[in-house]
Amino acid sequence: MSARREDTRRRLFHAAVSLIAEQGFGATSVDQIAERAGVAKGTVYYNFGGKTELFTALLAWGISRLAEEMRAAAEAAPSGTALTEVLRAELAFIGEHEAFARLLVSEAWQTNQAWYATVQQIRNEAISVIGAVLDTAARRGSVPATLDTGVASSALFGMVLTVALDWRTLQPERPMEEIHAILVQLAQGMVSR
């Protein structure tokens, strides 16, 4: 894999992510992707084989990034701050990869897609990182043992996703730390005994 080719693939990724975030997968054409990437149409097929394969590669890239960053944040966090840091990692990822987050939300709930299972896998990996943090906290007694941590982690994940996209859409000038502080305030109340 030459540096030149890697650069081309990165440009195609970026063009595809932004276009699909704007229009959805079905409404985005290969011609549009190639044009925005500043590349000939044939290059898409040379590098990825086709539109679906490009999108699948895109999702795979996103999977590894979001879940890994959340997991790394949980592991690096001082005891007792794991939840705070995981939520920060999710918020930061969405802030940095806004178009990818929009794309993920748009395609995540469409049930008949070829990549439906793949998208569910991303969500589940990310949610299970939150779930593991909550379970650890429950064993320490800092979270009520009666709490359904499965539902709670899905709730926390969705809360951050919604707030993050509203932040980028409606108030992009607010600093991330401000939004993070509010989320932590809400989350602490949600799960603290």
Place this chain on the structure above:
Amino acid sequence: MSARREDTRRRLFHAAVSLIAEQGFGATSVDQIAERAGVAKGTVYYNFGGKTELFTALLAWGISRLAEEMRAAAEAAPSGTALTEVLRAELAFIGEHEAFARLLVSEAWQTNQAWYATVQQIRNEAISVIGAVLDTAARRGSVPATLDTGVASSALFGMVLTVALDWRTLQPERPMEEIHAILVQLAQGMVSR
């Protein structure tokens, strides 16, 4: 508007909602919608004028329903239970109109659509119902005055949406009241002083 025509329009609505929830707007063709509704293609154009107009009419129907049901729940609730009842109304709406909820999520975050403003309006109407409940509670002192109720209401809305779709997708056999109880438990902690 004859009864026959009303029935046709209802069948077209239902077909369009389910197909767009499965595939997205851009990937859904008018031929598919007509076929699933058991109607000729021309009937779509006779009744709605076009694909976009059909979708816009669909969204308008959804707007009035979700926001109105949440507002009605807030107004009918005994003092102190408004938040609980509003969250129940949102959860129940999604449970009853699952396909519409999926469609809403899928199209809500695509920035370049003709109906982007319309979808944002739905979200804002629904979220502002929660915001009004929180503001009232803040004046009564049952919610910390320092809480950013704008962000908090967006967080609550997104939390319910995420949990509701996970519920319908992964554990549809669980009774709604069980999910509602968990959401109320989480929400109470989030906003109670």
Place this chain on the structure above:
DNA sequence: CTTTTTGCACTGACTAGTCAGTTTAAACTG
């Protein structure tokens, strides 16, 4: 009561255009 007319609702073949994907020969890059 029968026949004719009216107009709403619907039909489906048709048009003009777009799309994903292929092929080619030539050009560039390291």
Place this chain on the structure above:
DNA sequence: CAGTTTAAACTGACTAGTCAGTGCAAAAAG
């Protein structure tokens, strides 16, 4: 030179939207 990219033409399947024509029930005319 091998690997990568380009530009352009092409195919066949599919798409949004159109329109002349059909079915049908209720009203009007005879």
